[in-house]
Structure formats: C-alpha cells, structure tokens
Amino acid sequence: MHRSVTRTGGVAAAAALLLALAPLAASADAFAPASASRTRTAHAAVDSLQRAFGAAAERYGVPADLLLAVSYLRSRWDSHGGAPSVGGGYGPMHLTDARTPWPRLAPGAGMLAQAAALTGLPEEELRTDPAANVHGGAALLAAAHRRTGGAPGAGPEHWRGALARFSGARESAAARAYADEVYAVLREGQRRTNDDGQHVVLRADRGAAPAAGAAAPTGSAECPATVSCEWIPAPYKKLDGSSDGDFGNHDLADRDRTGSVDYIVVHDTEGSWNTALRLVQRPDYVSWQYTLRSSDGHVAQHVPLKDVAWHAGNWYTNATSVGLEHEGFLTAPDAWYTEAMYRASARLTRHLAERYDIPLDRLHVIGHDNVPGGTPEAVRGMHTDPGPYWDWAHYFELLGRPFVATAGPDSAVVTVRPRYETHRPAYTGCGKQAAQPCPGHASGAVRLHTAPDAEAPLVRDAGRGRDSTIQVNDTGARASTGQSFAVAERRGDWTAIWYLGQKAWFANPAARPTAVNTRARLLTPREGRESIAVYGRAYPEESAYPADVPAQPVVPLPYRVPAGQRYVVGERTRGAYFHAKEFGKPGRVIRGEEVYYEIQYGHRIGYVKESDVRVLGG
Incomplete structure (x- = not known):
C-alpha cells in the first residue's frame, strides 16, 4: 500500500493576506548570457528583441510595456532555442498549438494558427523566430482586446479583460489572477538578459493599474487573495475492506493549535496537472496540501493546513511541513517551470511563512530532494525533485529574500549562489538511458569534489553506498543555491566546505563566484x-x-x-x-x-x- 510506505518512511486561520512580491533588483550583469547563447546570437544586436517588442506594439496597437510584461510572465523573455514549452508553447510569447478557450478564428485553431492568420506569417516562423513570435503574440492580444470591447489606443489600465482572455485559463478566477500578475510585473519593472543573449528592459510603472478585484480563494481553500485558488479535497476515508487503522490519504490533526508547522517543502509532480489531481483524490494514494498549475500558476488545495498530508517520504517531515506540488518534470524545466507558477508559488509560500512564522531560508523552505531519509534503509529511496534546474535564486528573489553577501572574504560560512543563467554543469539521465547527456541548461547547483581539481573524484555519500555521479537524480555530491555551509579551507579558485562528514571542494573563482560569503550560527x-x-x-x-x-x-x-x-x-x-x-x-x-x-x-x-x-x- 502507498500509505504504509509513506507513513513509515489555533483554529486561528489567518486572514488572506495581500502579499505583494518584492520588487526585483536584478542588474544586467547578474544575468550575463551563456557562451552557447552568445555564439547563437553573434550576428544579432543584443537589443533586437527589445526593438521587436516596440515594433510589434506599434503595429498592432498594444501598449509596449504591457506586451513586455505579458511576455515576461509567460517566458521571462526566453526563446528556449525554438523548443516547445508546456502545452506546446514557443518563443518569448509562449504561443501554443493548443486550442484556446476564447472565440477562435477557425474551429479548433490554436494560438499559433490564429497568430499566423492575423499576421500572415508561417507557423514555423512564429515558432522559431523570436521577433515573429512577438508579433504573433501582439496580434493575438490585440484581437482579445477587441473581443472584450476594448477601444483602440487604450492605455494599459483598460486591458484587464483582454489579459484575462489571453491567459487561456479555464477558471475565471485564474484568468483574473493572471491579469493581475501582469500588472504586478508592470509595477515592478524588470531587467534581464535572456537565453539568447538579448538585453531586455521593462521600466517600472508604479502607477500601473492596481489589481482591483483580485481573485479570492474559493470554497475552503486557505490561500492568499493574490492567487487563484480552488478546493479539490483529498479523500479522508477508510479503504475498502480495511480495518480502522487502514485509511487514506492523510491524517486529521490540529496543527494550528499545536504549532507544529516548521517547513515548506517544494515538490514537482513528475506528471501533469490532471494526473496529479486524479492521484491526490485516490484514498489509497498519498497526499499533499497544494498543487500549482504550470501554465498560469492556478492553485488547488487538497488537505487542510491543520491536518497532516503524506508527501515527504519521512513521517517526521510530513508532520511538521506543508507540501507544495508544482506541475512538471525536473528534467524539462523550460517546459514546466514557468514564471507564472514561480510567482504564484512565492505568493503562497510568503502567506504560509507569515501564518506559521516560518523563516524564509533554505533550512525551512526546502526541496523534496532536501528531505532526509528517516531510517538508514530509507536513504537510498528518497526523492530528488524539484532537481538541479529549479531556480532557487529567482524563487527567493520573489520571496523578498535574495541570497547576498553578508560577510567579508574570510567568512566562516558561504552560501551557494552561482549565476543561474551562466552556470551550466553537465548532467546525464534526462532521456531513457542513465548515461544519456542532458541538454545544456542553467542550474543552481554546484558539484563537489574530493580535491580542488575538476578532475578529482566526486565526494561519496556513505548513506547511499555507492560513488556519486553526474546523473541528474544523483544528489550525493551536490550543493544547491541558498544552502549554507561552514568553510573548511580556501585554496585559489576553490573553496572547501564540511559536507556529509568530509571536506568537499567546489570551484569558486573570484571572477565568476559560485557562492557568497555569509554569516550563520554553527555547531560542532x-x-x-x-x-x-x-x-x-x-x-x-x-x-x-x-x-x-x-x-x-x-x-x-x-x-x-x-x-x-x-x-x-x-x-x-x-x-x-x-x-x-x-x-x-x-x-x-x-x-x-x-x-x-x-x-x-x-x-x-x-x-x-x-x-x-x-x-x-x-
């Protein structure tokens, strides 16, 4: 039974909080392009995508800043080399082949087909050419504005209905929340170098339309009012033909009164939204508190926060945590780990942290891959999601707790913080074969060696009983962004930390650091x-x-x-x-x-x- 594996391994519900995401202060040099991206764009001006947004906005009558904000929320302005994202989405505007929920130009037509009809551009060009893709998105957004009765030349504040329709969300609350998130991006402003080496800037507009009429939680859902949220309960019931002691798929508790919530655990579903919802509603399966949808950040709650869900593979962690499942697969971050989902998750985590007084750090906001085995026998089978491609640095920027230096060069503690976009360690195992190389991709994890040499063996995880590898699901020699460790030694471009009872080295050159010097309490x-x-x-x-x-x-x-x-x-x-x-x-x-x-x-x-x-x- 799933239940046995998982379990062995005051009513003062806080009012919904209007938590604004902290404005990002990212500088252009903090997101320098990777060398591979520089090669791809060697002959393209680094501001050509910015100019494409301006041209498309003028051509279709869309406010330029609004178009930039929509694209940032959909893709963070990345193109992903023409590869599809979740739902078959392409390019900076994340245009999909999927059917849209709003009136179509032709029966069954998806966004790409409609964009092609509106612009006269071939669908293949809309998929692979970022500038064409932006024009296609602008044309669709303008069409949505017209269908909602929007007047030509209207300012950004009059596009809320169009944004909701453009989101493609099936639920009206999710569509409204998506539109409100676009306005939040407008108010904050953004500056970033994307995966093609393009410098894109959206200036902050503090007076952008407020998120009036923000989506409120529905039913019994315990969510902040700034996310779209619904209640889809996990079943608490006896299993067929079982005794009283055999039931699913969570436990009743009183954690608001007992003060037992100390952690927030970030998971990915390793499956689709629909699959996750189907599984969590099975009484003979496991459970978690929340699922977040990739396409728009919509949230479903399944287990009341006062109760104990079975999600972590460690009974102690289950009893002391809240589990957040994010739609997606850890080997396909571009397809699933969307900006809309990151932002909704950050809002939810901020809400939970305030409700339970949980510190916003990486010892309390942890990944499923950071949960320890409860017993020696459980160590080898612990989960590895959300994996090395989850952008913890960006997540904590959204939480308002960026990882920055707080000590000098001789500090006793370092916090892992490579530049996500430029840090690309090799991994294997993203395909059907364990040795199959993963596509090159940004990562927030550093690799740990037994000596200050990239050719030195990786440190060994004694609990797993085998040598560490660069396999994407092997966490034995990996330190992740935001994690802090005591410094054991420094030697040139290398830093050693105490890790798994041994000295572990990682490359940390001054010209391209992968950690920042910090302060923390230590024990020995x-x-x-x-x-x-x-x-x-x-x-x-x-x-x-x-x-x-x-x-x-x-x-x-x-x-x-x-x-x-x-x-x-x-x-x-x-x-x-x-x-x-x-x-x-x-x-x-x-x-x-x-x-x-x-x-x-x-x-x-x-x-x-x-x-x-x-x-x-x-």
Whole structure:
C-alpha cells in the first residue's frame, strides 16, 4: 500500500493576506548570457528583441510595456532555442498549438494558427523566430482586446479583460489572477538578459493599474487573495475492506493549535496537472496540501493546513511541513517551470511563512530532494525533485529574500549562489538511458569534489553506498543555491566546505563566484567526542511516550559529524512524534525533553542532539 510506505518512511486561520512580491533588483550583469547563447546570437544586436517588442506594439496597437510584461510572465523573455514549452508553447510569447478557450478564428485553431492568420506569417516562423513570435503574440492580444470591447489606443489600465482572455485559463478566477500578475510585473519593472543573449528592459510603472478585484480563494481553500485558488479535497476515508487503522490519504490533526508547522517543502509532480489531481483524490494514494498549475500558476488545495498530508517520504517531515506540488518534470524545466507558477508559488509560500512564522531560508523552505531519509534503509529511496534546474535564486528573489553577501572574504560560512543563467554543469539521465547527456541548461547547483581539481573524484555519500555521479537524480555530491555551509579551507579558485562528514571542494573563482560569503550560527561536536550521530527524524526519547503509544526508535543514519567539523544550524526543537492511529480522530503530538538541532549536513538536512554539540556564534 502507498500509505504504509509513506507513513513509515489555533483554529486561528489567518486572514488572506495581500502579499505583494518584492520588487526585483536584478542588474544586467547578474544575468550575463551563456557562451552557447552568445555564439547563437553573434550576428544579432543584443537589443533586437527589445526593438521587436516596440515594433510589434506599434503595429498592432498594444501598449509596449504591457506586451513586455505579458511576455515576461509567460517566458521571462526566453526563446528556449525554438523548443516547445508546456502545452506546446514557443518563443518569448509562449504561443501554443493548443486550442484556446476564447472565440477562435477557425474551429479548433490554436494560438499559433490564429497568430499566423492575423499576421500572415508561417507557423514555423512564429515558432522559431523570436521577433515573429512577438508579433504573433501582439496580434493575438490585440484581437482579445477587441473581443472584450476594448477601444483602440487604450492605455494599459483598460486591458484587464483582454489579459484575462489571453491567459487561456479555464477558471475565471485564474484568468483574473493572471491579469493581475501582469500588472504586478508592470509595477515592478524588470531587467534581464535572456537565453539568447538579448538585453531586455521593462521600466517600472508604479502607477500601473492596481489589481482591483483580485481573485479570492474559493470554497475552503486557505490561500492568499493574490492567487487563484480552488478546493479539490483529498479523500479522508477508510479503504475498502480495511480495518480502522487502514485509511487514506492523510491524517486529521490540529496543527494550528499545536504549532507544529516548521517547513515548506517544494515538490514537482513528475506528471501533469490532471494526473496529479486524479492521484491526490485516490484514498489509497498519498497526499499533499497544494498543487500549482504550470501554465498560469492556478492553485488547488487538497488537505487542510491543520491536518497532516503524506508527501515527504519521512513521517517526521510530513508532520511538521506543508507540501507544495508544482506541475512538471525536473528534467524539462523550460517546459514546466514557468514564471507564472514561480510567482504564484512565492505568493503562497510568503502567506504560509507569515501564518506559521516560518523563516524564509533554505533550512525551512526546502526541496523534496532536501528531505532526509528517516531510517538508514530509507536513504537510498528518497526523492530528488524539484532537481538541479529549479531556480532557487529567482524563487527567493520573489520571496523578498535574495541570497547576498553578508560577510567579508574570510567568512566562516558561504552560501551557494552561482549565476543561474551562466552556470551550466553537465548532467546525464534526462532521456531513457542513465548515461544519456542532458541538454545544456542553467542550474543552481554546484558539484563537489574530493580535491580542488575538476578532475578529482566526486565526494561519496556513505548513506547511499555507492560513488556519486553526474546523473541528474544523483544528489550525493551536490550543493544547491541558498544552502549554507561552514568553510573548511580556501585554496585559489576553490573553496572547501564540511559536507556529509568530509571536506568537499567546489570551484569558486573570484571572477565568476559560485557562492557568497555569509554569516550563520554553527555547531560542532562537544569536546571529547570523536564524532556524533546524525538523525533523519527528531523523535523524542522513549520515556516521553504514554503507555498507549508505542515508542518510536531513535535510529541514527549512516552518517557522522567528526570532531572539528562545523555545520550551519537551522531549527532548534524538542523531539516530537505525531501519532495517528484511529480513523476519525485527530492524531496527537508526543513531545519529549530531548532537544535537536537541524543542520545543513549535505544536500539534505539532518538532525543532531543538543547534548552532543556545542553551538558557536554566528
């Protein structure tokens, strides 16, 4: 049963918050083009795409800044080399072959076919030529404006109906939220060098039309008012022919009262929106709190926040976290990890963090690939999503917590922060064969070696029992953007950190740094200890359990922290175990006296006992 694998592995609901995303302060040099992109565009002026937006806006009567904002929300102005995005979308305007929900020029015609009819340009040119693609998007947006009764020459504030229709969203709330997000982009402004090396600028317009009539949560959904959200419940019911102890697919709890939510876990679905919704509504499957749709950031909530969903593969993490599933596949980021989804997710995460007082850092906002195995046997089977292509730097910029230097060059701590667009480590395994190379792509992860040499072996993950590789799902020698580690040594262009109980080196040249110097609290084993144990769960001591609750074993993982090593400290917590046994009754939390510290141990977090360590200043 899915349930057994997952489980072993105050009612003060906060009012919906109108959380504005923090304005980005990205500079042009922070997004320099990759060498491959420079080669592709060697003969093209770096502002040709900007000029294409201006020409298309003038040709079709669309406000130029509005057109830029729509394109940014759809693609961040990227072209992806002519490859299709989710739903078969192409180019900076993300034009798709899919049928649109608004009146079409011809029965069954998709956006590309309609754009071709409106512009007279061939569909293939609309797919592969960014300038043509922009013209096609402008023509479609202008057509949507006319169909909603918009007047020619109207300013951006009068295009809300057209934007909602252009979104393609099936739900009216999602369409309105999409339009409101375009206005948010207009107010913030953006500056970026895209994947073709094109410099594109959208000036901030602080007076852009406010998001009046923002989409509100529907039904029982617990969402901020700035996202489109609906309630699609996961079933809490006994399984057919089962006993009271066998039910699905989540547990009743009272986490608002007990204050048990400490983490937000970012997942991807490894499937489509429709597949995810179908699975979460199966009582014999697992569950999570929210699913986010790739095309427009629409959100569905499935499990009340007070209850415990089965999403992390670690029972302790399930009990102390909220799970956010993002539609997509980790090996196809361009096709699925859209700006609309990033922004909706950031709004939702900000809302949850404020509700539960969760720090916005990478020890509390974690990926599924950062969740530790609960037992030694579980380590090898832990999940690897959202993967090395998820843009944590951009996500935290949207959260208003960018990763920046907070210490000098001799700092005791570094935070991983390569320039996403230019950092392109090779990976394998994106196709059917494990050794098949992945297409070159930006990444927020750095590779860790046993010596300051790119040819040196990768560090080994003892818990997995095999050598690390560059396979896209192998996290054994990987540090991800936003994760912070204690510095073990610096040597020229290389920095060593304490990682998985060993010294791990990554390239960090001053001319092209992959980390920033920061401050953080550190811990180390107490004097006299050769090494200390690392745990995957912060469970209480045996004496804390009442007679009617079986004591859970406190099992160390196959990892140690040797004397002299230091690790960055996260959550401090008393040991706790969430016990849910009887159908129809909320589970209860058993807390002990043993105190644990969360640490950034490797790519995944871990826990150590306070009685084993000495905490240093930071």
